[in-house]
Amino acid sequence: MIILDGKKLKEERLKALKNKIKDLKLSLAVIQIGNDEASSVYINQKKKACENLNVEFSHIKLEENITETKLLNIIKDLNNSDVTGILLQLPIPNHLNKMTLQNAIDYKKDVDGLNVINVNRLINNEKGLLPCTAKGIINMLKAYNIELAGKHVVIVGRSNLVGRPVSNLFLNENATVTICHSKTKNLNEITKLADILIAATGKKHLITAEMIKQGAIIVDVGINKIDGTLYGDVDYENVKEKTSYITPVPGGIGPMTICCLMENIYEAYLLQNNN
Amino acid sequence: MIILDGKKLKEERLKALKNKIKDLKLSLAVIQIGNDEASSVYINQKKKACENLNVEFSHIKLEENITETKLLNIIKDLNNSDVTGILLQLPIPNHLNKMTLQNAIDYKKDVDGLNVINVNRLINNEKGLLPCTAKGIINMLKAYNIELAGKHVVIVGRSNLVGRPVSNLFLNENATVTICHSKTKNLNEITKLADILIAATGKKHLITAEMIKQGAIIVDVGINKIDGTLYGDVDYENVKEKTSYITPVPGGIGPMTICCLMENIYEAYLLQNNN
Numbered sequence: 001m002i003i004l005d006g007k008k009l010k011e012e013r014l015k016a017l018k019n020k021i022k023d024l025k026l027s028l029a030v031i032q033i034g035n036d037e038a039s040s041v042y043i044n045q046k047k048k049a050c051e052n053l054n055v056e057f058s059h060i061k062l063e064e065n066i067t068e069t070k071l072l073n074i075i076k077d078l079n080n081s082d083v084t085g086i087l088l089q090l091p092i093p094n095h096l097n098k099m100t101l102q103n104a105i106d107y108k109k110d111v112d113g114l115n116v117i118n119v120n121r122l123i124n125n126e127k128g129l130l131p132c133t134a135k136g137i138i139n140m141l142k143a144y145n146i147e148l149a150g151k152h153v154v155i156v157g158r159s160n161l162v163g164r165p166v167s168n169l170f171l172n173e174n175a176t177v178t179i180c181h182s183k184t185k186n187l188n189e190i191t192k193l194a195d196i197l198i199a200a201t202g203k204k205h206l207i208t209a210e211m212i213k214q215g216a217i218i219v220d221v222g223i224n225k226i227d228g229t230l231y232g233d234v235d236y237e238n239v240k241e242k243t244s245y246i247t248p249v250p251g252g253i254g255p256m257t258i259c260c261l262m263e264n265i266y267e268a269y270l271l272q273n274n275n
Numbered sequence: 276m277i278i279l280d281g282k283k284l285k286e287e288r289l290k291a292l293k294n295k296i297k298d299l300k301l302s303l304a305v306i307q308i309g310n311d312e313a314s315s316v317y318i319n320q321k322k323k324a325c326e327n328l329n330v331e332f333s334h335i336k337l338e339e340n341i342t343e344t345k346l347l348n349i350i351k352d353l354n355n356s357d358v359t360g361i362l363l364q365l366p367i368p369n370h371l372n373k374m375t376l377q378n379a380i381d382y383k384k385d386v387d388g389l390n391v392i393n394v395n396r397l398i399n400n401e402k403g404l405l406p407c408t409a410k411g412i413i414n415m416l417k418a419y420n421i422e423l424a425g426k427h428v429v430i431v432g433r434s435n436l437v438g439r440p441v442s443n444l445f446l447n448e449n450a451t452v453t454i455c456h457s458k459t460k461n462l463n464e465i466t467k468l469a470d471i472l473i474a475a476t477g478k479k480h481l482i483t484a485e486m487i488k489q490g491a492i493i494v495d496v497g498i499n500k501i502d503g504t505l506y507g508d509v510d511y512e513n514v515k516e517k518t519s520y521i522t523p524v525p526g527g528i529g530p531m532t533i534c535c536l537m538e539n540i541y542e543a544y545l546l547q548n549n550n
Contacts, residue, residue, distance in 0.1 A: 120391040123439055150460045158446050164398055171433050174458040183449040185425045
């Protein structure tokens with residue numbers, strides 16, 4: 001069993017990236033609306049990563065009750081500024097339309113890969129900015145030379161942030177893809193078919209040893225904080241010996257997500273400069 | 276075994292639609308580039324359907340070597356005209372960018388459901404214009420009161436026109452979805468898991484009786500014309516007795532696709548008039 005070490009891989013990749021961007025003036029603007037505690041933690045991680053790479057970081061913190069019109073104007077100004085990447089931290093309050101706002105971000109600055117133009121490019125297997133977690137998963141598997149073509153990938157979770165984009169990425173890599181979710185019957189039988197199992201449900205230890213086949217590759221996207229401790233969606237301790245490769249939580253996909261955000265800022269720069 | 280009769284269902288639905296739109300002035304513009312023979316046949320089917328419903332039909336036939344700029348201007352004029360629906364007949368010549376052209380069509384007139392805004396709405400499970408074949412499949416199953424939630428749907432084929440949109444539609448209906456394609460290993464074993472099997476490969480009789488489970492529901496999207504005869508992707512004669520429901524070719528999904536196009540023209544009208 002080999003541990004897929006996201007922390008180490010992130011360090012290696014960011015070192016290479018730092019070298020590539022050392023003469024460039026890159027920047028990231030993160031828009032936060034309200035005071036969601038988890039969001040503040042994530043934004044702080046992004047800030048640190050930017051600082052380590054000499055990417056200018058601006059944190060645009062807005063009132064919970066901001067109007068959509070005001071927000072659209074702020075995004076418009078950022079589009080017209082020389083900022084390289086723009087990120088709208090999720091979740092946002094209910095009175096705001098997520099799709100409208102994400103589509104207002106210039107697709108060449110959309111480092112979260114959630115603008116319609118980037119979503120459509122992914123579906124059409126054309127080059128564009130990709131959602132960070134989905135891209136992080138693929139980059140991780142490729143870094144360990146894991147063959148994806150022809151593999152049966154079972155994804156548990158159908159969110160727009162992870163499940164659906166990752167399914168398209170794996171299809172583009174010629175994998176066979178199954179998407180399961182809370183309404184799936186016989187989940188245990190379907191997960192057992194997986195050569196590669198992606199758990200992205202937000203349910204602590206949903207995936208147990210009985211649910212996987214011997215030698216499967218397990219990718220755990222879950223970040224479930226309970227009483228101050230972080231748990232994945234996979235019962236790591238009991239599952240790991242049955243696997244060929246497995247990501248830990250923390251230290252697996254989490255670091256890869258941050259790593260891909262930084263790589264996306266550089267890709268956004270290249271897009272804006274027609275490379 | 277029950278035959279899913281698309282021809283009959285189309286007649287019923289279009290009769291109801293005709294009544295709804297009898298006082299409206301609806302219209303469809305179909306853009307054809309070049310002289311693809313199959314395209315001409317499909318366009319003729321659309322024309323006939325329009326005539327039957329008193330929907331004004333215009334066929335905009337353009338030279339094979341038309342420039343993208345000229346074409347974009349034609350689309351712009353149609354967007355600004357009072358035409359209800361605009362359809363770019365596929366395939367188009369290689370010198371033209373399909374995505375650019377589809378995205379140039381006003382999403383409220385995009386009766387093929389291929390504009391990014393409609394694609395994104397589908398992924399986000401929000402109301403929009405849906406691709407006709409994908410919608411036709413779901414409408415057919417629902418018309419026969421076939422429960423979709425929790426069912427395992429196996430889709431063979433990953434195209435942007437059928438496979439991918441239909442996978443999102445089934446996910447939105449709470450089905451578990453597997454997408455297979457030409458690079459899938461052990462296709463026979465995966466198709467046998469299907470409660471509902473969607474064949475959209477363009478390969479005559481790829482799906483044989485050994486590949487399905489007893490009582491499965493089979494939807495055949497294939498239209499393979501060989502020496503003047505039409506064949507589906509499913510070996511209908513040998514498969515049918517093992518199924519609970521099956522679509523014939525012709526007379527199955529083909530008519531449902533045309534039917535959905537007509538329904539989309541009405542939906543486009545409603546969208547344009549804020550209903």
